[in-house]
Amino acid sequence: MERLEQVFAAAGPIVGKASADGVTVEVGVGGRLRSVQLSPQALRYGAAQLARTVVDTAARATAKANQRAEQLYAQALGKKPVVEGLGLSYDPALAADEDFDRDWTRG
Amino acid sequence: MTQPQRRTTERLLADAEERLAATEGLADRVGEVRGWAYNGDDTVHVTVDVHGALKELKLDERALALGPQALGAQIVDLSHQAQQAALSEGVNILGDALGDAAALDMMRSAGLEMDPEPEVIPYTPGVDPNAGTWNVID
Numbered sequence: 360m361e362r363l364e365q366v367f368a369a370a371g372p373i374v375g376k377a378s379a380d381g382v383t384v385e386v387g388v389g390g391r392l393r394s395v396q397l398s399p400q401a402l403r404y405g406a407a408q409l410a411r412t413v414v415d416t417a418a419r420a421t422a423k424a425n426q427r428a429e430q431l432y433a434q435a436l437g438k439k440p441v442v443e444g445l446g447l448s449y450d451p452a453l454a455a456d457e458d459f460d461r462d463w464t465r466g
Numbered sequence: 467m468t469q470p471q472r473r474t475t476e477r478l479l480a481d482a483e484e485r486l487a488a489t490e491g492l493a494d495r496v497g498e499v500r501g502w503a504y505n506g507d508d509t510v511h512v513t514v515d516v517h518g519a520l521k522e523l524k525l526d527e528r529a530l531a532l533g534p535q536a537l538g539a540q541i542v543d544l545s546h547q548a549q550q551a552a553l554s555e556g557v558n559i560l561g562d563a564l565g566d567a568a569a570l571d572m573m574r575s576a577g578l579e580m581d582p583e584p585e586v587i588p589y590t591p592g593v594d595p596n597a598g599t600w601n602v603i604d
Contacts, residue, residue, distance in 0.1 A: 390519025392545045397534035406525035413541065417520040446497045446517065 366435040373431070375424030380404070382412045388428045389447055390421035422453035473594070488563040495559050501552025503544040505529075510540050516556040518549035553578055
């Protein structure tokens with residue numbers, strides 16, 4: 360398990376980030392919210408639309424963070440695995456990087 | 467008969483099987499747990515899972531008056547409160563399956579508050595907390 364700790368320590372905090380329609384969401388592994396940034400424009404489409412965008416964007420950010428965690432587990436343990444057992448599975452389609460935002464591992 | 471009876475092998479096996487059955491689908495059941503929180507004027511309503519992932523967000527039109535910055539911060543704050551509620555519920559489910567002692571350990575590591583007057587007795591595998599209180603009918 361020492362190797363696991365080393366790999367995660369070297370990687371720094373895992374942050375998944377996604378943006379859409381003036382909404383930017385950052386989450387940790389599993390999807391715990393770190394920040395929700397809204398632009399003034401994001402509020403123009405009404406409350407219901409904004410709520411949907413925040414939930415969808417958070418789901419994409421979560422998929423990215425969980426994907427990153429899976430990569431690190433695989434790197435440390437030499438196999439895919441654990442992540443689903445921890446309830447941290449993700450939809451690869453959601454983790455796809457549409458916004459060219461490669462900055463997942465920012466502290 | 468005044469001495470508490472020792473549990474028979476059959477009884478021990480039955481207990482073990484009962485506990486094993488309780489762990490079936492445990493991860494799924496914990497995964498389905500939701501916690502929710504809402505703000506004072508009930509214009510922002512947040513639902514999350516045990517990991518804190520946002521599952522549902524309800525915004526009243528009046529919530530937009532908070533402005534973009536305050537609204538974003540409020541969603542984050544409420545999601546953290548909601549996660550505490552989800553974690554408490556998750557620990558209850560784990561406690562049913564793994565025993566209350568294990569659940570208490572998890573609460574400590576999750577930083578959850580302890581109930582000072584719990585209704586439960588810590589479970590230690592192999593020890594019957596009610597030994598001596600049973601009225602055994604032969």
